[in-house]
Amino acid sequence: SAVISQKPSRDICQRGTSLTIQCQVDSQVTMMFWYRQQPGQSLTLIATANQGSEATYESGFVIDKFPISRPNLTFSTLTVSNMSPEDSSIYLCSVEPGQGANEQFFGPGTRLTVL
C-alpha cells in the first residue's frame, strides 16, 4: 500500500474564497484521483489527476471550479474555487500504485466548511 497525506486536514473558509488542498504520496504512483464526500453521503469522483497533462473531469465537475495540478508522480493539488456553502464536504485524494493490482488507497481527507 501507499502512505498518503493531505494538507490541510480541515479548514473553515469564507464564501467566495478559494482553497488549495495538497496530496503527497510516499512513493511514485501511476494514478491519482480526487473525490468529494458530502455529509452523510458516499464518495463521488471529481477527476483523475494526470501527470504532465490536464486532469480528466467527471460529469458535473469543471476545471474552472476545481483546478487540479499534478507536477510529478507523488504530488497533486486540488483547488476549490469561489466557494459557496454547498462546497462544504470532505475532499479525498486516492492513488493506484499501478503495479498490476487494481487497488485504490485513500488519504485521510480534508474537511472543508464554507460559511
Added chain:
Amino acid sequence: GQQLNQSPQSMFIQEGEDVSMNCTSSSIFNTWLWYKQDPGEGPVLLIALYKAGELTSNGRLTAQFGITRKDSFLNISASIPSDVGIYFCAGRTTTDSWGKLQFGAGTQVVVTP
C-alpha cells in the same frame, strides 16, 4: 451515475454477532473492493477481489466476488466494538475507464456491548 446497490443501509448488532452486507449491480464487474471508513478518516481498504467466485479473508472479514460478476458480499464474524463504522463496496465494470471506481451508498454498522 451510481450503479451499485448496497444493503442494508444500517445495522445495529450486539457484540459477538456476525454481520453480512452486499452490493449488487445490473452491470458486470471485474473488480470489487471493500472499504471501512471511521469518522473523520479516509476509507481504508479491507479486501480486494478480482475473479468471479473468489473468496478472500482478512482476519474476521470474508468477502466474495459473486459468480455472476454482478454482486459481492462482505461478512464480519464475531463483531467487536471497533467494527463500528461505515462500510463501502466499490467496483469497476468492464467498461469503466482505467482507475475509475463506482461506490455503493455505504452500510453503517453499530455494535452494542
